[in-house]
Amino acid sequence: MNDHQLYRLATEEYDVSFYFLYDWLREASWNFNEYRIPALTFWFIREGSRKLIVAGEEYLAEPGDLIVLPLGLAVTTAHTGGEQEPLRYLSMGIRAIIGGMNWNELFGIPIRLPLEAGGELTELVLLWKQLIHDEKAVRSLSTVSDDALFSARASVAALAWEARFKLWMSLMTKIAIPFMSAPEPALDKRVRDLCAYIRTHYERPFSASELARAACLSEGHMRATFRQAMGITPHQYTIQVRMEKAKELLALTDLPLAEIAERVGLEDVSYFINGFRKREGMTPAVYRKRTFPWI
Amino acid sequence: MNDHQLYRLATEEYDVSFYFLYDWLREASWNFNEYRIPALTFWFIREGSRKLIVAGEEYLAEPGDLIVLPLGLAVTTAHTGGEQEPLRYLSMGIRAIIGGMNWNELFGIPIRLPLEAGGELTELVLLWKQLIHDEKAVRSLSTVSDDALFSARASVAALAWEARFKLWMSLMTKIAIPFMSAPEPALDKRVRDLCAYIRTHYERPFSASELARAACLSEGHMRATFRQAMGITPHQYTIQVRMEKAKELLALTDLPLAEIAERVGLEDVSYFINGFRKREGMTPAVYRKRTFPWI
Numbered sequence: 083m084n085d086h087q088l089y090r091l092a093t094e095e096y097d098v099s100f101y102f103l104y105d106w107l108r109e110a111s112w113n114f115n116e117y118r119i120p121a122l123t124f125w126f127i128r129e130g131s132r133k134l135i136v137a138g139e140e141y142l143a144e145p146g147d148l149i150v151l152p153l154g155l156a157v158t159t160a161h162t163g164g165e166q167e168p169l170r171y172l173s174m175g176i177r178a179i180i181g182g183m184n185w186n187e188l189f190g191i192p193i194r195l196p197l198e199a200g201g202e203l204t205e206l207v208l209l210w211k212q213l214i215h216d217e218k219a220v221r222s223l224s225t226v227s228d229d230a231l232f233s234a235r236a237s238v239a240a241l242a243w244e245a246r247f248k249l250w251m252s253l254m255t256k257i258a259i260p261f262m263s264a265p266e267p268a269l270d271k272r273v274r275d276l277c278a279y280i281r282t283h284y285e286r287p288f289s290a291s292e293l294a295r296a297a298c299l300s301e302g303h304m305r306a307t308f309r310q311a312m313g314i315t316p317h318q319y320t321i322q323v324r325m326e327k328a329k330e331l332l333a334l335t336d337l338p339l340a341e342i343a344e345r346v347g348l349e350d351v352s353y354f355i356n357g358f359r360k361r362e363g364m365t366p367a368v369y370r371k372r373t374f375p376w377i
Numbered sequence: 378m379n380d381h382q383l384y385r386l387a388t389e390e391y392d393v394s395f396y397f398l399y400d401w402l403r404e405a406s407w408n409f410n411e412y413r414i415p416a417l418t419f420w421f422i423r424e425g426s427r428k429l430i431v432a433g434e435e436y437l438a439e440p441g442d443l444i445v446l447p448l449g450l451a452v453t454t455a456h457t458g459g460e461q462e463p464l465r466y467l468s469m470g471i472r473a474i475i476g477g478m479n480w481n482e483l484f485g486i487p488i489r490l491p492l493e494a495g496g497e498l499t500e501l502v503l504l505w506k507q508l509i510h511d512e513k514a515v516r517s518l519s520t521v522s523d524d525a526l527f528s529a530r531a532s533v534a535a536l537a538w539e540a541r542f543k544l545w546m547s548l549m550t551k552i553a554i555p556f557m558s559a560p561e562p563a564l565d566k567r568v569r570d571l572c573a574y575i576r577t578h579y580e581r582p583f584s585a586s587e588l589a590r591a592a593c594l595s596e597g598h599m600r601a602t603f604r605q606a607m608g609i610t611p612h613q614y615t616i617q618v619r620m621e622k623a624k625e626l627l628a629l630t631d632l633p634l635a636e637i638a639e640r641v642g643l644e645d646v647s648y649f650i651n652g653f654r655k656r657e658g659m660t661p662a663v664y665r666k667r668t669f670p671w672i
Contacts, residue, residue, distance in 0.1 A: 095527070096535060181527045189529055232390070232476045232569075234484055234550055234560040240391060241547035245540045252536035255529055265529040274527075 098251050101175035101333075105214050110166040113159045118362060118369065120333065121175035122186060124254065125149040126207060129170035132159040134193070141194045143171075146203075148195040148257070152186050153326065156363060172210045178251065181269050182277025183312075185255075190263030202257050209250045216243050272297050273311040276304070277319070284323050284347050290316065324348060325361055332370040339366055393480075393546050396470035396628075400509050405461040409454045413657060413664065415628065416470035417481060419549065420444040421502060425464040427454040429488070436489045438466075441498075443490040443552070447481050448621070451658065467505045473546065476564050477572025478607075480550075485558030497552050504545045511538050567592050568606040571599070572614070579618045581642050585611065619643060620656055627665040634661055 101121040113132070127147045134141040134149065135158040142162065143149050149171075151157060161167075178185035185191070197203050220236075220243050259265050279296045293316055294304040308316045324346040331342045343354035358366045396416040408427070422442045429436040429444065430453040437457065438444050444466075446452060456462075473480035480486070492498050515531075515538050554560050574591045588611055589599040603611045619641040626637045638649035653661045 096532060096539075098536065180532060188527070232483070232562055232564050234554050234557055237391060237475060238547050238551045238554075241393065241543050241550065244391075245543035245547060248536050248540035248543065252533050252540060255536065256533045259529050259533075262529055267527055269527050 095181050097177065097179040098248065099177045100247055101177065102173070103175070103214050103217055104173045105211070106169070106171050106173055108169040108171075110168050112169065113161070114157050116156045116158055116363075118364070118372070119151045119153060119155045119157060120329070122153050122178055122184065123151040123173060123175045125151070126172040126210065127169070128172065130167045131162045132169055133162050134159055136193060139193075143194065144196075146197055146199060148197050150186055150191050150193055150195065150258075152184065153329075154362065172207070172214070174210065174213075174250070176251070179281075181267075181274050182281055183267075183269070188267050188269075189255075189258070189265060190267075191258055192261055192263075195258060195261045197257065202253060206250065206253050206257060209246060209253065213243070213246055213250060216246070270307060270311050272299065272304075273308055276308055276316060277312075280316070280320050280323055284320065284327060285345060286347050287349060288347070321357065325358060328354065328358065328366065329369070332366055342366070390476050392472065392474040393543065394472045395542055396472065397468070398470070398509050398512055399468045400506070401464070401466050401468055403464040403466075405463050407464065408456070409452050411451045411453055411658075413659070413667070414446045414448060414450045414452060415624070417448050417473055417479065418446040418468060418470045420446070421467040421505065423465040423467065425462045426457045427464055428457050429454055431488060434488075438489065439491075441492055441494060443492050445481055445486050445488055445490065445553075447479065448624075449657065467502070467509070469505065469508075469545070471546070474576075476562075476569050477576055478562075478564070483562050483564075484550075484553070484560060485562075486553055487556055487558075490553060490556045492552065497548065501545070501548050501552060504541060504548065508538070508541055508545060511541070565602060565606050567594065568603055571603055571611060572607075575611070575615050575618055579615065579622055579642050580640060582644060583642070616652065620653060623649065623653065623661065624664070627661055637661070 108130075125143070125148070127143050127145050127149065129145060131142065131144045134143055136151075136155060141149075143159075180188050216239070220239050276293060276297050279293060290301055290305070294301040297304055299307065305316060308319070312319060314322070327346045328342050328348075331337055331345060335342075337345070339355065340351040343349075343351040346354075348354045348357075355365055358369070362369055364372070403425075420438070420443070422438050422440050422444065424440060426437065426439045429438055431450060436444075438454075475483050511534070515534050571588060571592050574588060585596055585600070589596040592599055594602065600611060603614070607614060609617070622641045623637050623643075626632055626640060630637075632640070634650065635646045638644075638646040641649075643649045643652075650660055653664070657664055659667070
């Protein structure tokens with residue numbers, strides 16, 4: 083493997099990209115009620131506190147805590163003490179797929195990471211604030227005019243911003259290591275190849291036997307190997323990938339649902355709508371309207 | 378446009394990736410003879426000097442100079458004074474396509490950038506050396522075992538490395554601004570869309586009328602608009618993209634030439650070989666052997 087191949091492998095295996103970034107100051111009365119998290123989301127609590135209720139479990143979010151909310155999670159928050167108080171937190175929404183798996187699932191990241199103040203956390207928070215600050219500058223460059231995105235100045239700013247975003251993700255991963263249940267996950271190469279195949283071919287329908295052929299395994303062996311490593315069947319993983327991609331299209335485009343279903347390899351739009359509702363607790367149309375009201 | 382769309386646009390429009398990285402110490406007698414540059418290559422001259430002869434023009438490369446060698450350039454070097462002396466330089470080979478154009482062509486970057494010592498140059502050289510140093514660590518992580526690439530520690534290192542590489546490119550672009558002939562290139566949106574269409578569809582043959590339809594222009598208008606902005610015809614640009622991709626496949630794979638021709642949308646392998654020879658001055662097989670002797 084030469085350097086370029088290594089780089090390509092690394093950047094393809096680490097599929098990390100950006101969704102949103104805020105410095106939130108929520109008012110004293112604010113709470114979420116069964117809010118569906120639209121992307122892997124990080125909160126760093128700066129002031130105030132809330133109880134988080136997730137799938138019947140309760141977590142306390144207090145100043146200094148890092149909260150990791152996986153894509154699709156339904157979150158309810160509640161006031162903690164007698165008094166209502168504002169909640170101030172940094173947030174970042176990203177996509178992070180490593181070796182075909184969700185970052186949080188791959189490494190086994192809990193919802194609450196109570197961090198200790200000091201070196202790396204200070205660095206992370208500084209970088210986070212700088213990203214929020216610089217994002218406005220990058221955005222303003224791009225809205226001056228369409229051409230402005232291609233000026234040398236815009237390239238300098240956008241490349242530096244992407245660099246800082248990747249550095250943030252590197253530092254975040256480093257800080258999360260002590261809380262991981264699997265910092266060195268053993269991912270069977272055949273399972274990784276299957277994940278990659280599914281992530282590359284989700285746009286059209288494919289059969290289990292096609293998958294098995296791609297991995298040079300018998301169908302039964304393929305299913306068993308995959309299930310053992312991933313905890314779900316290849317079919318369930320495929321549906322999961324298709325629903326993730328559908329969510330992205332719901333977020334990024336105003337395409338009609340029938341076209342979204344087709345683009346994620348689901349031939350039947352009513353199968354898509356029903357499957358989506360079962361997983362997400364709401365229809366794709368409601369999801370789009372609630373999560374991305376600007377589309 | 379929301380933040381994620383902006384990020385996606387920016388990262389898709391700035392297609393910057395890594396090929397190779399060295400701290401070279403060339404012996405006193407060393408010279409290149411019509412060496413074909415395999416990727417957009419940067420040299421920072423640290424000690425010694427050479428004359429560079431490129432397309433009949435001569436350039437002096439001396440300590441403190443930054444040399445920018447475009448992909449495919451044939452370079453000859455010669456000793457400068459009476460004495461032969463070793464040449465020490467940092468090198469970096471990358472791909473940098475911005476808005477569908479090669480970085481050096483888009484901004485009009487000369488071959489020799491005589492830099493002044495100081496702030497930004499010091500930062501660039503430090504970052505360059507750090508990348509060379511850390512690249513060994515990232516590479517060693519990946520060669521321990523296949524799984525090791527997916528440990529949290531490897532993710533931290535690889536993400537940080539990619540971040541530093543993008544930061545290097547941002548800083549390089551910033552430092553090059555005073556030497557650019559077009560720091561704010563005006564790229565017609567329709568021409569950019571055409572470039573993007575060609576770069577997305579080069580894998581299969583397509584006709585000029587298909588291109589014109591994609592850009593919502595008449596065929597004649599499409600040709601004229603493109604040619605005026607880019608200095609070459611859409612057909613020439615398409616061939617250029619196909620040859621770039623073919624070079625990448627020659628570098629990255631040991632695929633037979635017939636398959637490479639097919640993968641870059643050229644149906645006829647002898648057309649591929651002849652076209653390649655005309656552009657590069659050697660056959661694809663010789664190019665592969667000479668430039669990437671390890672494949």
